[in-house]
Amino acid sequence: MAKLTAQIEGIGLVGPGLEGWASSAAILEGRSPYIRQPTVVSVPEGLPPAERRRVGLVVKLALGVGLQAIAKAGVQPDTLPAVFASSGGDGQNCHEICLALANDERLISPTRFHNSVHNAAAGYWSIATRSKAASNALCAFDWSFAAGLLEAVTQVVVDQTRVLLVAYDAPYPQPLFAKRPISEAFGVAFVLAPLTAGSGNALGTVTLQLADATADRMSNPNLEDLRASIPAARALPLLQQLAAQKAGVINVEYFDGRSLAVEVEPCS
Amino acid sequence: MTELLLKEYTATNCVGHGRLETLDALRAQRGGLAPCSFEGAEIDTWTGEVRGVDDERLPASLRRFDCRNNRLAQLALRQDGFIDAVAQSAGRWGRRRVGVFLGTSTSGILQTELAYRHRDPTTGTLPADFDYAGSQNSFSVADFVRQALDLDGPTAVICSACSSSAKVFGSARRMMDADLIDAAVVGGVDSLCLTTLYGFHALQLTSKGPCRPFDATRDGISISEAAAFALLERVPNSLNANAVRLLGVGESSDAYHMSSPHPEGQGARTAMLAALETAGLEAGDIDYINLHGTGTPSNDTAESRAVAAVFGTAVGGSSTKGATGHALGAAGALEAVICSLAMQHDFAPGGINTRSLDPTLGIQYLVENRPGRVTRAMSNSFGFGGTNCSLLLGRAG
Numbered sequence: 001m002a003k004l005t006a007q008i009e010g011i012g013l014v015g016p017g018l019e020g021w022a023s024s025a026a027i028l029e030g031r032s033p034y035i036r037q038p039t040v041v042s043v044p045e046g047l048p049p050a051e052r053r054r055v056g057l058v059v060k061l062a063l064g065v066g067l068q069a070i071a072k073a074g075v076q077p078d079t080l081p082a083v084f085a086s087s088g089g090d091g092q093n094c095h096e097i098c099l100a101l102a103n104d105e106r107l108i109s110p111t112r113f114h115n116s117v118h119n120a121a122a123g124y125w126s127i128a129t130r131s132k133a134a135s136n137a138l139c140a141f142d143w144s145f146a147a148g149l150l151e152a153v154t155q156v157v158v159d160q161t162r163v164l165l166v167a168y169d170a171p172y173p174q175p176l177f178a179k180r181p182i183s184e185a186f187g188v189a190f191v192l193a194p195l196t197a198g199s200g201n202a203l204g205t206v207t208l209q210l211a212d213a214t215a216d217r218m219s220n221p222n223l224e225d226l227r228a229s230i231p232a233a234r235a236l237p238l239l240q241q242l243a244a245q246k247a248g249v250i251n252v253e254y255f256d257g258r259s260l261a262v263e264v265e266p267c268s
Numbered sequence: 269m270t271e272l273l274l275k276e277y278t279a280t281n282c283v284g285h286g287r288l289e290t291l292d293a294l295r296a297q298r299g300g301l302a303p304c305s306f307e308g309a310e311i312d313t314w315t316g317e318v319r320g321v322d323d324e325r326l327p328a329s330l331r332r333f334d335c336r337n338n339r340l341a342q343l344a345l346r347q348d349g350f351i352d353a354v355a356q357s358a359g360r361w362g363r364r365r366v367g368v369f370l371g372t373s374t375s376g377i378l379q380t381e382l383a384y385r386h387r388d389p390t391t392g393t394l395p396a397d398f399d400y401a402g403s404q405n406s407f408s409v410a411d412f413v414r415q416a417l418d419l420d421g422p423t424a425v426i427c428s429a430c431s432s433s434a435k436v437f438g439s440a441r442r443m444m445d446a447d448l449i450d451a452a453v454v455g456g457v458d459s460l461c462l463t464t465l466y467g468f469h470a471l472q473l474t475s476k477g478p479c480r481p482f483d484a485t486r487d488g489i490s491i492s493e494a495a496a497f498a499l500l501e502r503v504p505n506s507l508n509a510n511a512v513r514l515l516g517v518g519e520s521s522d523a524y525h526m527s528s529p530h531p532e533g534q535g536a537r538t539a540m541l542a543a544l545e546t547a548g549l550e551a552g553d554i555d556y557i558n559l560h561g562t563g564t565p566s567n568d569t570a571e572s573r574a575v576a577a578v579f580g581t582a583v584g585g586s587s588t589k590g591a592t593g594h595a596l597g598a599a600g601a602l603e604a605v606i607c608s609l610a611m612q613h614d615f616a617p618g619g620i621n622t623r624s625l626d627p628t629l630g631i632q633y634l635v636e637n638r639p640g641r642v643t644r645a646m647s648n649s650f651g652f653g654g655t656n657c658s659l660l661l662g663r664a665g
Contacts, residue, residue, distance in 0.1 A: 002446060051526075088405065089427075094380075101462045102384040106310075113467030114527040114652050117373065118406055118427030123653025126521035132538060134519030135655065136435060137428045139406035147424040150448075151439060158445040175393050176380070179400040210364075210422070210448070255411070255423065 010073025085148025282316030286347030316492025316593030371432025376403030434600025492593025518542030522654025533574030561587020
């Protein structure tokens, strides 16, 4: 069996009290304290003004971490295939549509409707970065990060191409929040490359295997709360391992009590 | 790319349950669209509703997945011996070595739409029996199908609007090439809901009658529902001549607009060329194109330009959406099944409802069934967000 190994060339990260990879790595390593604050999502570059007005927080979040990751990796987005993984996409937009449909008039705006597709972030990414490469939009409920990582690394290995992975989630408003309590907005992105890519600036390599281990948790209770309450934040133990630049295996939660075992090998 | 065998396949849509009824309708050029009467929607359009979805009962152990989308999934799985074929594969390879990759655009959102109508008048809370993970979440359909078929391989939903269930073939192909799995259940399930009916209506993209792809006076889509599945395995050493293989997959993005295709069909053209390239084939090797052909003025114009650029007028094509409607996230898998039926039964299906072909489009559009061997067929699926996927399928001999 071909080893499912890829280099990580760049990371983007935005979450509650986490702004960018450099400062977040210091927090995850324990060099800086973790102070939980509401997620700050900035307006991403590259979108034409009309599109910028139309996008919601979730798309800004996904584009923002994707742009961070490609900047860190120093790669151009225009020919970079991308995998977008999210449990629920734009929950606010979905709420507004269901609200409108529960009224007698049932009026939905065209923008609201085209923003409702799960691949909205992938579409806006393609527009913002002028990328005509293939993109995928995945969902696997709580296991969307593991499913996205598996899809992306498989693509890296089989098609011998760099791939951008973006995993992101944001809260639903009430009343859906009560049924699906995603606590905060959280996005993470990786630029993954074949071992042969030889860029020289990789942060480490990851090798994937399906396993049956219990998912690793965060020792910091605040960070563990994020991990457990946001599907995209299931990436946190892996991010911590990468920040610490230590070799080891991290088990990311997959369905039915299974796991995606990620063997991390630091480059330095 | 490594070719894959479609070991079994099935489709349930508004023209019928399973392969035989679908084939009969295609041969008779009979459509399944009717004036919209879904959930009190007051829209002047036609839809393609699958008969009997509401009669479908999920097993007690999977009751939490109960919603129109998963009922439709189960109805389709029960046709054509598909469940037995999957059980055989799971027995041979192990249930962990069979992946599940399904496409949907709206999953069980109808359940949420209904729940919002039944919010508690004082607190605004949703009804207690509303199960988010079992219905609304996009993963619901794959989780349901995986458990209904007792599989435990890698599972994901591809949710890229109307290209969803074409792109699942690409994911399965990669997982197979990476040797993570030995077989995969791929397909698409999308069911009628108010979000798509009112959403496409807001975009002024719904046809007032049954949709008329490539007609000079086409005026939009007919929204429908469908579920289609294929069981993929590696190609064995010997095959029946009429076995169907997946030969190529081409994917691209438009980088143009969220809900309009690139006017010259650039992304569509890239996807078709990529499918040919991955299959090591040329345009002249293709016998039939199942066009995306939604019946909107912009799609059919853009797609025609792309098809004309790649194939000229040498290869006949049609949109079968006049018969089946546009099953959105299930369209890719449904039309892959239609291509397979065409290849195994020696005819290229003509598009129906098209009365006066748009003379400006410049492609060879089939309005009548064309008898004769179809050795290789291409199927196009494009979606919101500028996502494009072309599949290339071929007979073994």
